[in-house]
Amino acid sequence: MKEFFQSPKIKIFLSVLLVLIMLSVFTRNVENNIISTSFNTLTYGMSKVTAAASSDSSSNLSYDELKKENEELKTANRDLRSRLVDYYEVKEENTRLWMFYELKKEHEDYALIPATVLRRDTNDEFGSFTIDKGTDSAITVGDPVMGENGLIGWISEADVYTAKVVTILSPQTSIGAIDKATGDNGIITGSAKYADDNLTMLSKLTSENKIKKGDIITSSGASGIYPKGMVLGEVIEIGYDTYDTSNYAVIKPYDDISSVLNVAVISDFEGQGEILKKESGD
Structure with a gap:
């Protein structure tokens, strides 16, 4: 005053x-x-x-008080932003989990790890991609990878926080498969001839096979690498390979592998590796 x-x-x-x-x-x-x-x-x-x-x-x-209040507001805003990021991450994780809820219900023995596609290998014509989960999440090389509608690939490489997925469109893939309607067996493997159209092949069919268009193909579980009964796709064409003189079927997966964003890795399932153990004498 x-x-x-x-x-x-x-x-x-x-x-x-x-x-x-x-x-x-x-x-x-x-x-x-x-x-x-x-x-x-x-x-x-x-x-x-x-x-x-x-x-x-x-x-x-009141300058000091206003300054203190301003700092407190800044701290509160940072905390709010952090909580918001956490919320969206949890929400996204829950969305991915719900996508595979029915699969988990049908197969309680599956250990499912939901993951998101980080990037795609533009140099790979067979659609390989990298996901945001790795060994830190118990993922190992060889683990099957599910899309929303069926089996779409397997883990070929894994580091601590990421893993590479080779798809069923690739010739590197070899999955024992069976026609649910006829019981005919074959091997799912990719081909450059069909990969661009999001198609793969069921090869090594016998000449007496009864496979027809529209049949659903699933994994046979014979190797112990993939669970039995996982949907692989639908038959859209029957053909004959003159090179190795065998019949084959063209299979259309139920997922568009080139645009899939969310997947689930099956890190463990009942019977996993049992065939391999028997073959190695363990």
Whole structure:
């Protein structure tokens, strides 16, 4: 308050006020009106100045408090953003889990690890891609990979946080398969001839096979690498390979492998590796 009255503006105001008071005492009524008007105008203007000065004084006095409050708000905003990111990650994870809920219900022995496609190998014509889960999530090389509608590949490489998936469109793939309608057996393997059209092949069929268009092909589970009964696709064409003199069927997977975004890795299932153990004598 002492600083307020020592302000130059206040001193000027008080001086002018004193002069006006003296004039009002020694002048006539008409002049008093003029002076009164001038006085009111001046006091109104000065009141604005003093109010502003008072406000500035208040702001200066609360600067530290305002600064502290601002820092607290910044901290709260950072925390809120972090919580929001966590929320979206959990929401996305739950979405992926729900995609494979029915699969888990039908196969309680499956250990499913939902994952998202990080990037695709543009140099691979067979659609291989990298997912955002790796050995840190218990994923190992050879694990089957599911799309929303069926088996679409397997883990070919894995590091701590990512893994590479080779698809059923690739010639690197070899999955024992069976026709659910006829019981005919064959091997699912990819071919450059069909990969661009999101198609694969059921090869090594006998000449007596009864496979027909529309039949559903599933994994046989014979090797112990893939679970039995996983859907691989539907027969759309029957052919004969003159090179190795065998019959084959063209299979259309139920997932568009080139655009799949969410997958589930089967890291464990009942009977996994049993055939391999028997063959190695373990």
